[in-house]
Amino acid sequence: MADPALCAAVVKANGYGLGAVPVARALAAGGCRMFFVATLDEGIGLRQAIGEGSEIAVLNGPFARTAAEFLAHGLIPVLNHPGQIEEWTGQGTGHPAILHVDTGMARLGLTAREFAALIDNPPPPIPWRAVISHLACADDPGHPLNESQRARFTAAAARLPGIAASLSASSGIFLGPAYRFDLVRAGAALYGVNPVPGRPNPLRQIVRLTAKILQIREIDSGESVGYGAAHVMAGPGLVATVAVGYADGWLRSLSRRGCGYVGGVRVPLLGRVSMDLATFDVSAVDPAQARPGATVELLGPHYGVDDAAADAGTIGYEILTALGARHHRVYHEPATTNPPE
Amino acid sequence: MADPALCAAVVKANGYGLGAVPVARALAAGGCRMFFVATLDEGIGLRQAIGEGSEIAVLNGPFARTAAEFLAHGLIPVLNHPGQIEEWTGQGTGHPAILHVDTGMARLGLTAREFAALIDNPPPPIPWRAVISHLACADDPGHPLNESQRARFTAAAARLPGIAASLSASSGIFLGPAYRFDLVRAGAALYGVNPVPGRPNPLRQIVRLTAKILQIREIDSGESVGYGAAHVMAGPGLVATVAVGYADGWLRSLSRRGCGYVGGVRVPLLGRVSMDLATFDVSAVDPAQARPGATVELLGPHYGVDDAAADAGTIGYEILTALGARHHRVYHEPATTNPPE
Numbered sequence: 001m002a003d004p005a006l007c008a009a010v011v012k013a014n015g016y017g018l019g020a021v022p023v024a025r026a027l028a029a030g031g032c033r034m035f036f037v038a039t040l041d042e043g044i045g046l047r048q049a050i051g052e053g054s055e056i057a058v059l060n061g062p063f064a065r066t067a068a069e070f071l072a073h074g075l076i077p078v079l080n081h082p083g084q085i086e087e088w089t090g091q092g093t094g095h096p097a098i099l100h101v102d103t104g105m106a107r108l109g110l111t112a113r114e115f116a117a118l119i120d121n122p123p124p125p126i127p128w129r130a131v132i133s134h135l136a137c138a139d140d141p142g143h144p145l146n147e148s149q150r151a152r153f154t155a156a157a158a159r160l161p162g163i164a165a166s167l168s169a170s171s172g173i174f175l176g177p178a179y180r181f182d183l184v185r186a187g188a189a190l191y192g193v194n195p196v197p198g199r200p201n202p203l204r205q206i207v208r209l210t211a212k213i214l215q216i217r218e219i220d221s222g223e224s225v226g227y228g229a230a231h232v233m234a235g236p237g238l239v240a241t242v243a244v245g246y247a248d249g250w251l252r253s254l255s256r257r258g259c260g261y262v263g264g265v266r267v268p269l270l271g272r273v274s275m276d277l278a279t280f281d282v283s284a285v286d287p288a289q290a291r292p293g294a295t296v297e298l299l300g301p302h303y304g305v306d307d308a309a310a311d312a313g314t315i316g317y318e319i320l321t322a323l324g325a326r327h328h329r330v331y332h333e334p335a336t337t338n339p340p341e
Numbered sequence: 342m343a344d345p346a347l348c349a350a351v352v353k354a355n356g357y358g359l360g361a362v363p364v365a366r367a368l369a370a371g372g373c374r375m376f377f378v379a380t381l382d383e384g385i386g387l388r389q390a391i392g393e394g395s396e397i398a399v400l401n402g403p404f405a406r407t408a409a410e411f412l413a414h415g416l417i418p419v420l421n422h423p424g425q426i427e428e429w430t431g432q433g434t435g436h437p438a439i440l441h442v443d444t445g446m447a448r449l450g451l452t453a454r455e456f457a458a459l460i461d462n463p464p465p466p467i468p469w470r471a472v473i474s475h476l477a478c479a480d481d482p483g484h485p486l487n488e489s490q491r492a493r494f495t496a497a498a499a500r501l502p503g504i505a506a507s508l509s510a511s512s513g514i515f516l517g518p519a520y521r522f523d524l525v526r527a528g529a530a531l532y533g534v535n536p537v538p539g540r541p542n543p544l545r546q547i548v549r550l551t552a553k554i555l556q557i558r559e560i561d562s563g564e565s566v567g568y569g570a571a572h573v574m575a576g577p578g579l580v581a582t583v584a585v586g587y588a589d590g591w592l593r594s595l596s597r598r599g600c601g602y603v604g605g606v607r608v609p610l611l612g613r614v615s616m617d618l619a620t621f622d623v624s625a626v627d628p629a630q631a632r633p634g635a636t637v638e639l640l641g642p643h644y645g646v647d648d649a650a651a652d653a654g655t656i657g658y659e660i661l662t663a664l665g666a667r668h669h670r671v672y673h674e675p676a677t678t679n680p681p682e
Contacts, residue, residue, distance in 0.1 A: 012588070012616070012617060013586075013588035013616055013617060013667075014588075014666065017588075038584075038588075038616075038617040039584065039617070039667065041667065042667075059617070060555055060584055060617070060618075061555070063553065063555075063633070063634050064633070064634050080555065080556055081556045081633070083633050084633075102558075104565070104570075105567065105568075106558060106560060106564060106565065106566040106567065106580065106620075107566070107567055107582050107615065107618055107620060108555065108556055108582055108618070111558065111559070136565070136567065136568055136569065136570050137568070137569055137570055140569070143570070145565070145570055212404065214401055214402070214404075214421065214449065215421055215422045215449055217443075217447060217452065218452070219447060223447060224445070224447065224477070224486070225447040225448070226446065226447065226448055226477065227446075227477055227478070228477065228478055228480075228481070229445075229477050229478055229484070229486055239447065241448050241449055243379075243380065243401055245354075246658075246659050246662060246663075247353070247354035247355075247358075247379075247662040249663075251659075252655050252656070252659045253594060253654065253655065274448065275353070275354055275379075275658055275659075275662060276353060276354060276379040276380070276400070276401070277401075277448055277449065279447075279448060292404070292405070292422070292424050292425075293404050293405050313594065314593050314594065315593070317587075317616055318587050318592075318593045318616075321587060321588035321616060322587075322590075322663070325355065325666070326354075326380065326382065326383075
């Protein structure tokens with residue numbers, strides 16, 4: 001989709017919760033040569049893990065007195081405001097950086113006034129690796145801010161001829177060729193999150209999350225389950241208590257709304273998600289499959305990252321970044337990314 | 342509050358997000374000799390960190406073929422169902438374990454029928470370290486399930502004379518002496534979460550969370566801020582972009598509702614929380630204090646764990662367990678637990 005723009009990989013937030021190091025190594029093996037992280041710490045960790053062969057850009061840029069660390073680890077800072085430009089040029093000239101101009105997100109990046117001042121009175125020369133901006137409403141193709149940000153960015157990039165221009169992250173790529181410029185910064189789309197909410201996901205689901213059943217319990221009609229006695233059984237049934245909870249990032253806002261799958265059968269989440277446990281109604285499942293030690297599929301082909309997000313009242317990005325440290329992360333070669341049920 | 346019951350410390354979920362190892366070491370130095378974790382992995386990690394001097398109990402108990410690992414690491418399993426009892430006695434007799442009887446939570450623990458069968462036909466002798474149960478509605482003192490669980494537990498414990506009985510976790514301790522039995526299992530209360538929701542918190546706030554301001558931006562009236570152009574400024578103002586986001590556990594459900602404090606002044610969260618960033622209205626703050634590199638207090642004396650939970654539509658427990666790996670955790674000696682502003 002990005003072609004002919006260069007596609008950089010965003011692996012901040014520990015590779016969207018999936019493990020920045022194995023994700024970046026797999027992408028590097030696939031030809032990716034440019035990575036974006038959010039913080040200096042993330043940049044240092046990634047540099048140590050993947051060696052010198054790739055560019056690593058740090059979106060938050062330097063705080064005061066940290067520019068030397070960027071240089072020591074071969075990191076490219078994104079410079080978001082005049083103070084960061086000053087911090088960077090204080091390290092001498094000739095060190096590449098990325099310039100961030102704001103075009104309507106109002107979060108990070110030079111304001112129009114600051115950008116005009118930079119063009120009129122350039123700082124000591126910085127070899128700009130790229131000029132970037134960020135869309136506020138890329139997941140809403142009809143939003144008028146998209147076109148106005150694109151126009152502002154086109155005008156800004158024209159003031160820096162010969163510098164690679166980059167406006168779009170995952171959803172922006174899908175707004176069409178006019179949004180792709182020279183470089184795109186794919187994050188969520190790499191991990192299968194739907195970049196076009198409300199329309200069918202053009203990407204494959206790549207994350208599968210399972211948890212083990214600890215106990216199966218026969219519940220009588222009228223008995224309550226879990227904290228606050230929040231769920232009362234309408235009839236007798238079988239309840240599976242599963243070793244996953246909100247401390248694992250199985251968000252508490254999924255309570256009463258989420259679900260899992262056992263042997264391809266939907267099992268509704270019952271009551272409230274606990275810190276380390278959740279309960280599912282497995283009455284409809286073959287008892288040979290719903291037994292202690294068996295697994296419940298929490299994310300996968302039947303119930304994807306965006307499905308869980310909808311039930312939790314959030315976005316797929318948060319479902320991924322919330323995935324906790326107690327999950328064992330197992331990486332499959334591409335041919336087995338979606339293991340059979 | 343627990344006196345004369347023994348008080349065990351619950352340090353599962355990485356010590357409720359705060360760091361199980363330093364938390365357990367501090368509690369051990371203060372005299373705590375019994376710890377509860379949720380999983381075998383957590384038990385192994387804690388044993389390696391704190392040595393042999395304390396008991397470590399594992400709430401989830403063994404899965405098939407993991408009992409030997411409990412023995413190897415000196416862990417006491419909580420046995421929640423007949424299959425786990427069988428797994429444990431398969432390792433031979435004489436190994437201590439904790440028996441969990443369900444009294445109305447319907448999540449883990451022997452059912453009344455299973456418990457009666459155990460008493461009538463005892464398995465090979467297990468030196469029971471304790472018999473425990475768990476309250477479903479302890480945070481709601483008026484809920485009738487509390488008294489019925491207490492009565493059922495009293496009756497069950499009477500069938501195991503001489504064995505330490507434990508019903509209450511943090512909120513249960515505050516239901517009164519009748520709920521304390523021989524052993525209590527304090528978790529959230531150790532970390533300052535209010536154990537009596539709706540009433541003043543009798544505990545001190547012990548967690549302070551700060552994040553750094555990356556950029557200060559002058560916003561004109563009518564300009565939008567952040568994703569989805571979700572916040573539109575009613576008048577001109579100053580917005581601080583801060584290096585904290587939902588990937589740090591600053592839950593996305595805080596969007597438009599949360600706040601921070603700068604120099605003791607409340608700064609409302611504006612628009613949506615991003616993955617790595619959040620924006621705050623700092624128009625009311627002395628500009629000398631609202632500058633890049635300065636800190637915003639996100640949890641602390643002004644805005645505690647329970648305040649953030651209320652704004653996020655969750656409970657303080659999740660605010661703590663969500664705290665992400667990018668935060669630098671700094672531990673203070675008791676005298677400086679609440680550093681002055």
